[in-house]
Amino acid sequence: MRLSISEMAKLSGVSVRTLRYYDQIGLLCPEISENSGYRWYGKTDVERMQQILFYRELEFSLKEIAAILSDPQYDKQEALRRQRHLLQLKRMRLDRLLKLLEANLKGERTMEFAGFDRTEYETARQRYAEEAEKRWGATEAWRESQAREQNRTQTVQERLTEEMNDIFRRFAALRETDPASEKAQAVVRDWQAWIRVNHYPCTREILKGLGEMYTADSRFRENLERFGSGTAAFMAAAIAAYTR
Structure with a gap:
């Protein structure tokens, strides 16, 4: 098994930026090709990533996870x-x-x-x-x-809220474009990955249901509309295109 950083991101549901950060702090370090300089992940790296996500599920900090996995x-x-x-x-x-x-x-x-x-x-x-x-x-x-x-609980919640709002703002910025465009679909992938990492396994079926709820449920719709009129409808349409 040999995966590029983008393939590893797609497989694990973790963003490329996060994988690079894990590499920087020594938590998950891929092999670097001497010729091309590309990063490659092997089977052992994939297994370690699974364990990292498991302990993230338990709300452990990255430093705690590193201490555990190195034991x-x-x-x-x-x-x-x-x-x-x-x-x-x-x-x-x-x-x-x-x-x-x-x-x-x-x-x-x-x-x-x-x-x-x-x-x-x-x-x-x-x-x-x-x-x-x-x-x-x-x-x-x-x-x-x-x-x-x-005070990690409050700090983590604030960070998660800001990350979530940042994704909503990205959807809002694209709401005048084609929801099936590559840019819009990239934001959908990031949204699905964010849910997977921070909340629960977000399958295409679950994501599709969420997309429908963003316009069908007034509470979700009103929250998303805070980022700009039409954001909820655009987000729902982008998710619908992604889950077809």
């Missing part, structure tokens, strides 16, 4: 089992949300709120995070990270 006693199989469990819980929640979304799109009224309940998933995520902290919490990297990030 010679790191148990990859156990990490995969935990990842599977978390994804199963997420899938159950997403299935409920999709069912609710489909009912709303059909005009059906429902009193179902279970899809919005993250309790089971958050309980498991917190348990795994606590176990990891117990295991690696004595390392210097971990202590430095914790001391520096005591």
Whole structure:
């Protein structure tokens, strides 16, 4: 297996800019060709990327992840089992949300709120995070990270909000253009990747449903229109073109 940085970005759902940053901090370093200077990712890099995303799912900082993955006693199989469990819980929640979304799109009224309940998933995520902290919490990297990030939750939320709004602004800037254009489709890919990394596995089916909801649901529509009149409709059209 040999992947370019763009191929790795497409495979993992992580942006090229993020991959370059991971390389800079030594978290995920591809092989660099002596002749061309190109970066190439192999099978080991792909597997390491999966583990990075798993711990990102647990809301670990990049420095914490680096400390964990560099531990010679790191148990990859156990990490995969935990990842599977978390994804199963997420899938159950997403299935409920999709069912609710489909009912709303059909005009059906429902009193179902279970899809919005993250309790089971958050309980498991917190348990795994606590176990990891117990295991690696004595390392210097971990202590430095914790001391520096005591207010990480608020800081992370602010960063995520700004990243999300930046993508919305990019959609808004293109709203007078063809939603099927390469520029518009690139923003859709970035939006899907952002959701995957920061929230949940965003398949084309889920993305398609979200796109429909951006115009069908007044709450989403009003929020997107803050970035410019027609943003919601353009975003929905761009996603529709992407998911055909």
